[in-house]
Amino acid sequence: MKQSLSERLAILSDAAKYDASCSSSGAGKRDSAGTKGLGSTGNGICHAYTPDGRCISLLKILLTNFCIYDCAYCINRSSSNVQRTRFTPDEVVWLTLEFYRRNYIEGLFLSSGIIRSPEDTMAQMVHVARELRQTHNFRGYIHLKTIPNASTEQLAEAGLYADRLSINVEMPTEQGLAAYAPEKKAGIIRHSMGEMQTRIEAGKERTLSGRRPPRFAPGGQSTQMIIGADTATDHDILASSSSLYSGYRLRRVYYSAFSPIPDASAILPVRPPPLLREHRLYQADWLYRFYGFQFSEITAGRPDGMLDLTLDPKLAWALANRALFPVDLNRASREMLLRVPGLGVRSVNALIATRRHKHLRLEDLARLNVSLRKVKPFVHTTGWSPARLVDQANLRQAFLPRPQQLTLF
Amino acid sequence: MTYGVTLERDTSFSEWRPLARRCFLAGVPPEAMEWRCSTAEASLFDTPLSLPTPRPDAQNPILRSNCLALLKSILRHADQTRFDLAYRILWRAQTEPSLAAIPLDPDIARALRMSHQIRRDAHKMEAFLRFREIGESENGRRLFLSWFEPDHYILPTVAPFFTRRFTDMDWAILTPKGSITWNGTECLITRAPCPKPDLSDTLEQLWQTYYASIFNPARIKTKAMRSEMPRKYWKNLPETRLIPQMLAQAGARVTAMATQQPQEAPQFHKRLQKRRAEKP
Known part of the structure; x- marks a missing residue:
């Protein structure tokens, strides 16, 4: 028919x-x-x-x-x-x-x-x-x-x-x-x-x-x-x-x-794989195409070769490479700013354009519309220093989603 | 002494520019200027506004091209405080020439945000506007009509996009902020509010069929959908009325796929396999 x-x-x-x-x-x-x-x-x-x-x-x-x-x-x-x-x-x-x-x-x-x-x-x-x-x-x-x-x-x-x-x-x-x-x-x-x-x-x-x-x-x-x-x-x-x-x-x-x-x-x-896995792969792909990461760096810290499902790959990378942080907002290179969790390409461009004309302070960061909670442990500038925050053993805990009580029914 | 101007709500950059220049030449600082919209409710204590007289020896204002472009852009925003912001940037740029290049300056940050909202509004208009065919025009070309509700005064911004894309047909776009019409050679933009037309197009059924079939019920991400296609656009889109039904059936469709028993392969697969096995 x-x-x-x-x-x-x-x-x-x-x-x-x-x-x-x-x-x-x-x-x-x-x-x-x-x-x-x-x-x-x-x-x-x-x-x-x-x-x-x-x-x-x-x-x-x-x-x-x-x-x-x-x-x-x-x-x-x-x-x-x-x-x-x-x-x-x-x-x-x-x-x-x-x-x-x-x-x-x-x-x-x-x-x-x-x-x-x-x-x-x-x-x-x-x-x-x-x-x-x-x-x-x-x-x-x-x-x-x-x-x-x-x-x-x-x-x-x-x-x-x-x-x-x-x-x-x-x-x-x-x-x-x-x-x-x-x-x-x-x-x-x-x-x-x-x-x-x-x-x-x-x-x-x-x-x-x-x-x-x-x-x-x-x-x-x-x-x-x-x-x-x-x-x-x-x-x-x-x-x-x-x-x-x-x-x-x-x-x-x-x-x-x-x-x-x-x-x-x-x-x-x-069972299909969790959709989050696909999302993490796209994030890793973005890090490679726009943020100057190599794929080998992204998976280097993962023993089983799988990306962390609970944290995004950039944050996971930063937590595994804490020796490189905190970076100075006023002096750090563009390449390094791109590696700060929470800062995207547009934010980094705005920071670099602004610091040609004036000294950056914490208030300037706040005007960027980025997640301060995520950025703050990894940068220092006038008005903010993470002190020992970046060295804390339980820093990872601060970024994990809050544990939730399973429903009883 | 406070000076000021009462403006139409949709005042464009080219209309605002001579007024701003006059105030600037009279040496009125931004704090002493009041830009009021004619439709805003006048308060009891509002004084009548008057334009200052320029001083004869005053210097013309100078703006760098990026600053001028930013002012042109934000004057298309619907926010009524845009005139205050634009005049303040104009004033400050005389002593801080590179002002527009500092994205984290509070005034510039706000202007950039407004500019971003305008670009997004224009982009969404290019994406979510739908033409409906209503017959033939006098010159024998196919005639289409559409209705859209933009947030900002962006008709001059988007008109070239539509005329360059839909060149070989006649069309009109009606909006509460004016209209754009095209007849193949001439593009006409008006600013008078248009009423919403009552339109239908039989092809919309095919489009709805496509929209419902391309949807994968096994992956529901309504938040991602709403962030890119906010609800305010839904009422004028032919396909979005299917969304509740598509979501309601999704669960059952996935369960049916998961519980489906393996079936015997169709005849033509068996013939293919047989032929392949016979080939050396």
Whole structure:
């Protein structure tokens, strides 16, 4: 029986939601002023939020949820009994444009189950992107999921239309991938990433005569790892991120706490990991990308390789490295101020800009809108000295959440 | 002697600037200036306000570009004390030229906070405004209408975003603080309050379907949702009316997933496996 567009939209967006990425940034500035087109890009905008706390920035759908692969963690694996359906490329184009005109979305994030062959699937996705860009002059954001094993020409054409390409490494370790996704090969995924990286970088360089090479995914590439399905520790995960960021210049690595799915495979753990674990991994990721930390520093103090769930990784690091504190607000380097728990990039910028003109006092810190309780033990300035606070053996206790009486009923 | 000016509530930077300049040239310090909004209730002891006369030998005020940009920005804020703050910064900047570069100065800290609120308001307007299709305009283009309630006077700030993005359609944005209209070549901004239109669009059902399906019931983080999409925006969004229902059903959906018995794999999986086993 033919399903209505609405029914298929429900199935194919439900099937796409386990991909955490929804970012629409990094494409640079582009708009339709003076053209007959529709759409613009700039800083990514989140157009709505669902009660799971995630933003909706792009229309995130699959072209089809038929799939010949049998990856244990995936809702669309061939052995699952979910309802199967597909969109035609024209329907995806229509939905994207109509949603965009009503300001619901920033653009399209198109992924797909593997049908017939990887090349065949990729060809259909590239077709959608080509239609949007060439027939409809669409200048909004397009994120395409790359299918491993797709041909080189397809990749080149995809990069021409897409703002971002991504390919999921799925599991933090190769053993994990082999156990959970027998048809996917870690080597091939990494090879595709390497190829995309070469093209992305080539797309940025001008030739000797100053001519621009053809566009290739100016928003770079990203990837996703599933957390908590296998036994990989946070240390393994962050080590894997580290090699991905430095080896392939990824824009983002997404961590997706494995979430219960209907008709789940028997080899998955019964219980999902705590959502807090995913949150701590993102915090560690931020420390690496914006705060000058190395991943190895963050997990160094943890014997079991897991991040502390009760304290955020920056505070945990500071407590393990107390010899470096307290720092002088008026003299400390930017790098060191960034390592003070409770101070974010914006606060550090404000402190540095202000201390060029005047001496910082405790009142200035209070004006920063930061958690003084967290910052005070680690800094000293005129009007405040933590004295022996930073040396106290039980300083950690001061930051732990208050113990709570369990309910009797 | 106290001098002062009575201003409209939505006075913009370009309207305030000549008045401030005149007061500055007359040498009136910020403590002796009163900037009053016409709609504020006049108190019993309010004296009638008068503008001072500039002194002929006075020097024009000088501002660095970052300070001027900050004043332009905070004059779009709805806070009625913005004129006091702006005049005080103008006054102080003459003796402290680098004032605007000191983010932790009390006046500048407040101005920066206001500026941040304006940027957030504009960003949320770009995010949460929804167009509804109402037919065709006279020139044969598709016509859309929308309603939004911004907190601050940001229509001139956001207008370029919408005209550059929705170039190939005609639209109007109505707000209690004025309107923006676009016909493909011309963008018109008015300041008269608009009434709320009664709108509907059949495509909203598809959008609601998408919103409900992309939600993962196994992870509830309503606090994160509310911090980015505060309740004040909900009444004008087509999708948010589904939230209570989505939350109410989430628990049952997760339980159903957890207690589901393993099922036999579908036929096509078996055929795939068989074909794969036959291949060398």
